[in-house]
Amino acid sequence: MISNVPEDLKQSIGLWLSQDRNEKTYKEIVGLCDAGNWSELHERLNSRLKFGTAGLRARMEAGFNRMNTLVVIQATQGLSQYIKEQFPDRLIAVVGHDHRFNSGDFAKATATVFLKAGFKVHYLNQEDCFVHTPMVPFTVNRVRASVGVMITASHNPKLDNGYKVYYSNGCQIIPPHDSAIAKSIEANLAPRDGVWDWHQAMKQAAIEGRLVYERDQMLEQYMKCVKESLVTDVDSFSRGKPWFVYTPMHGVGYQIFDQIASKILQLRVDRDFLVVPEQLNPDPEFYTVQFPNPEEKGALDLAIELAENHGIKLVIASDPDADRFSVAFKEFHGWRQLTGNDIGFLFAYYELQKYRGFDAEYRNSHPLAMLNSTVSSQMISSMATLEGFYHEDTLTGFKWIGNRALELESRGYYVPFGFEEAIGYMFPATEYDKDGLSAAVVFLQAYHSWMSQGKSPITILDEASAKYGVFREYNGYYVVADPSLTDRVFAYIREDYTPKGESYPRTIGDLQVKTFRDLTTGYQSDTPNNIPNLPVDPSSQMITIVAQPNGGESEEQVRFTLRGSGTEPKLKIYIEARAKDEPRAKELTRHTWEILREEWFSRPGLSTKF
Template identity: 40%
Template sequence: RKCNMGDGTGDIELDQAVSQWLQYDQNPKTASLVQDMMKEGAVDALKKCFSSRMEFGTAGLRAAMGPGVSCMNDLTIIQTTQGFCHYLEESFENLKERGVVIGYDARAHPPSGGSSKPLAVSLQPFTVSHLGLCAGIMVTASHNPKQDNGYKVYWENGAQIVSPHDKGISKAIEINLEPWPESWNAEEALKSPLLKDPYQDIHTQYFKAIQKHCHHRGVNKSSEVKIVHTSVHGVGHAFVQAAFKAFDLPAPFAVEEQKDPDPEFPTVKYPNPEEGEGVLTLSFALAGREGATVVLANDPDADRLAVAEKQESGQWQVFSGNELGALLGWWMFRCWKQQNPEADAVKNLYMLSSTVSSKILRAIAVKEGFHFEETLTGFKWMGNRAKELLDQGKSVLFAFEEAIGYMCSPFVLDKDGVSAAAIAGEMISFLATKNISLSQQLTTIFTEYGYHISKNSYFICHDQTVIRTLFDRLRNYGGQKDSYPSDCGGFSISSVRDLTTGYDSNQPDKKAVLPTSSSSQMITFSFSNGGVATMRTSGTEPKIKYYTELCAAPGNSDVKHLKKELDDLVKAIVENFFEPQKNKLQPKPE
């Protein structure tokens, strides 16, 4: 059946896309949704579903579940997997012998027959590395809303895929769109002798691996610190309980209403602990009943970790991703130094963070003598760089990004909220023996290495034209072509780095050192007062994010003044860089 969509070329292409879909799709639910849209002449809805195929972004796919090439559904995943399989066959002669691991979290999806249990995402890269596999696939949309799902891919090195693999897989998908005859036969696939379930062995080996980062077992056993943990309706509960047990820590109190996996996320508006207090309301209530002073929270696939601490005033302090990065970085280095007292060992040690994250690790590295590197945003970059360093015989102790992602172990080359929770639990217990709170220790870190005050937020924008207009204005400021602003509301700009175009005013040849991508927007402004601000588009959500930080020299303890100066800088950025498009942007929900 054809839909009356006019005679334009775009309409013909849409009609062809819909016809091909109905020819290929054997899922009666999504097929009937498309047929209903055609009967109703719902051209806009059809265009939304069929206008553009999902592209590999942050190491895979992430989109709303629904019909059409723009959405996550049986057919697009079959097409994606066929393309990926084709690419793997071209890349590895021994693919069948080595294999691929597939896992999933507790998102809504069809029953998976006799396959394994829902996973914390960190077990996927661990499995790839531990078993020497060619690749791994994780079905997860992390902290996205309930209507979304995703398809995350790891390469043989145990890290998320980067170029050229993403482009190679995309091309292979395009030439493998027609489902292979056996693609829809899930029952037959589950009978294959090639299918194995390594879950139990991997579960055991993972916790053995992270135990190597437990340094204060005696303190842990006697700890009297009461900790609450929430998995925010995800998979984290069982894994964090097991991690605390592996570290000989007392089991954290679990938020009963959020303990078990539930893809509807009924108690939260957004299943993302990065959003702060709104997600942690039930955790604070449980902490009050149990007399707990610390809350740990994972996102639904347990690759992120948030931490909050009750202050003497009775108020809860939710640590930012940068603050927790400072605490964990300090703790990881302290424990490492105790194990490696020889003076020259530090020369082989590395820590990493993404370029939009706090520069606190750089400040610690300068004073302590280890190496610090920054990468592009996302753990696909940090994981791959960590692997390169490990292959060179270097030690990679810690990596983090401000979006509450932490890599505390080289056994998992991705962010891991499970091992981070156990390591945070040990740090909290150790500090308690010295009668030191997390917030007090954070102040000590800033006093020694310099205050690093950050303020991050975002605007929601679904219109790509608005986004392009906003960033193009910054590249042609004041109407002058290829000219960036030199001032922002009275704050002098000392340098500009544009990782969309590859421009960096700090480099002798004006070319950026970090990799560039013309398909995403990212500009960093450095200010004469020590401030740094980055504006970028998200790879997984309709957001324009901004990240700001004011870095002070050690000894400058005028926190009140530093915070006011950063507030003024953020206000100037919003007014001068966002204001012309402000009425077309939706601010971050309160």
């Protein structure tokens, strides 16, 4: 045992060194001990990385609350035990990974634990070949697996990684499975025999037929599904001159998109479309962008520059694990990157037009339904009211959107699409999760159809505003260095800002509160018995308010949601205003942001903490 270790660290350091067989992370803890960096060791070892509905996600370092091989092994041991109890006669797992640092080792460790637990494993990777995240839920459904795990941190910084879990229905896990899995992990922490020797374990399992390498087969099935379910008219595509630019953002997207483009859409790179060369190949360094997220400012600069140099008006992008999708379009005044809500509406508009072309008998027996998360735009809700189809909000995250789509389909609804504003789009024809590549396939068809009619995406959005109302957003976040600060902010709103004897604040600055929903405490002001119309989670902070400005027009309305992020140290704010015109809607969103900052986020003792 290392000398001079404080008494309150001896047990946790000893436990780590006894369980970890990864040479790098083992030496990392030893090095911190040698340096006497006890505060850092407390930070890394005093608590465990929390398993939630998003699985695991954190910085890759040694420690029980970081992402590393030991934590992955422990998580999989608990997960496999829980799944065995739920599906004792269907021990089938799917494992895939992206190109991030350590993703391959984490996936192999995951597969090995499943194999040792008696599962058959469908492994979706081969040497130097990766899969995009949606391939895991797609495969779960195709092979009737009881569980799937994707190793990815999506669009997080390069030193992060994650462990995303899918249940037997191909959707991300929802309560109570998350808490039950977390308990199972705590009960199965000691690494079992052989779990560190994944090379030998996987080699032997492949010989026995218990480990199946299925990337190529599943990719072929995925492409077949895309072609049959999402492609309606590509024969009229422009050919011979590049008309869009694609960037995979240093991620895994191009390996698959190129096959989809050439084999299904009959589009050839350098002939019909261009790819940003610096961002084409998977690169875990993400060296051309500060943050590998297409939403971030500057992330599409190289793609737009390439498009500008070749007279191209359309840029599309996927994030590193290719489950998110973004668009930029050149209009008269210059380039405009569409928001997640803009793209979501465009998809909904396109799917509505397609649906109306279906046979009347099918439409009568399969009413149309669309979904979006509650922090996304209400424009589709307005369209649904006017156009006569069913629309529903869900909680944030595709675990909720996907599961709700399955429920609606079981009741006979046709659910072609669901989305959330963080550039995530689900097309259930392929899988019940967001998919940046299927989104690209649908968008390219929609775009070409509109352009052939003399309309651009901007034209469609302007027409929609005239018909369904002008909706504009102003979203942002505060970085929260201390997680307890988020709880203190929400406690201030509920306990100090709310007048004594009231259930919620009736005014916020010059905003008059019309409805108030608190999904943490389980209160909603405008429902029978004040029971919320969405699931309540006491462990997650989330409040949604609808308000009107004093002296505003009758149709003016502001809807905003505050929530603590489940995967990042952020307190997120989503604001959307509806008004008679765009300038007024934008003014209301900015005004609301300033009111919230002044009333709630600049209180004494809080403003310096963000």
